[in-house]
Amino acid sequence: MIARLLSHLMTTSETPADETEARAIQDELRRGVVLDEPGPPPGTGLVAGVDVAYDDERDLVAAAAVVLDAGTLEVVEERTAVGRVSFPYVPGLLAFRELPTVLAALDALTVTPGLVVCDGYGLAHPRGFGLACHLGVVTGLPSIGVAKNPFTFTYEEPGARRGDAAPLLAADGAVVGRALRTQGGIKPVYVSVGHRVSLDNACAHTLALSPRYRLPETTRRADSLCRRALREATRTG
DNA sequence: GCGACAG
DNA sequence: ATCTTGTCGC
Numbered sequence: 001m002i003a004r005l006l007s008h009l010m011t012t013s014e015t016p017a018d019e020t021e022a023r024a025i026q027d028e029l030r031r032g033v034v035l036d037e038p039g040p041p042p043g044t045g046l047v048a049g050v051d052v053a054y055d056d057e058r059d060l061v062a063a064a065a066v067v068l069d070a071g072t073l074e075v076v077e078e079r080t081a082v083g084r085v086s087f088p089y090v091p092g093l094l095a096f097r098e099l100p101t102v103l104a105a106l107d108a109l110t111v112t113p114g115l116v117v118c119d120g121y122g123l124a125h126p127r128g129f130g131l132a133c134h135l136g137v138v139t140g141l142p143s144i145g146v147a148k149n150p151f152t153f154t155y156e157e158p159g160a161r162r163g164d165a166a167p168l169l170a171a172d173g174a175v176v177g178r179a180l181r182t183q184g185g186i187k188p189v190y191v192s193v194g195h196r197v198s199l200d201n202a203c204a205h206t207l208a209l210s211p212r213y214r215l216p217e218t219t220r221r222a223d224s225l226c227r228r229a230l231r232e233a234t235r236t237g
Numbered sequence: 238g239c240g241a242c243a244g
Numbered sequence: 245a246t247c248t249t250g251t252c253g254c
Binding site: 052074091092094097098118124126149152190227 | 242
């Protein structure tokens with residue numbers, strides 16, 4: 001079953017036909033999420049960052065997967081993949097637009113990361129199952145989501161120092177993630193659990209990956225790489 | 238009912 | 245996400 005669902009996400013030809021089908025697939029994948037594991041300790045092993053860039057004009061999408069040494073934050077491996085845009089941007093269904101190409105880039109890696117950091121949300125999601133959850137369940141890897149915007153969620157402004165945080169709340173008051181200040185005096189990032197990681201650990205990783213800038217080095221590296229890959233793809237083919 | 242809404 | 249110059253600052 002997971003293989004069939006994975007093929008839905010992996011291949012352009014089996015992309016969900018509409019939003020209703022996408023939600024049905026989302027509900028299937030949700031059954032596979034594991035939330036009772038702490039995840040790998042921060043600062044050790046390999047951490048991957050993934051991101052995607054689009055050229056809607058030419059119907060192109062480029063994804064990047066960058067693996068860093070969690071201790072030194074040095075790049076261990078980089079891979080990219082280019083494909084066709086197979087699903088529109090629909091709030092709540094971002095995974096179906098981004099994951100096919102991201103999975104292709106991850107598949108090209110020769111090393112296996114102990115954690116994948118996504119640009120977007122995990123459990124902080126209208127239906128409780130965002131991009132980072134899909135990626136985690138489909139790959140089996142621990143995953144977290146680090147987003148730049150609070151989406152539809154609310155939070156009390158955390159303290160101004162690096163490391164200060166506040167719960168990210170859904171409309172019903174449920175804690176779905178955390179607004180985490182990765183740099184003093186700068187807008188926080190929004191961290192949520194994807195798969196096989198605790199929220200505390202997700203935040204510890206995010207902080208460890210953001211020694212200098214607001215966003216984690218994984219996200220920054222993947223972002224610049226997929227943009228470069230898109231430029232190359234546009235210029236070449 | 239209408240708008241807002243990760244990337 | 246993307247459209248986009250110069251500019252302020254380390």
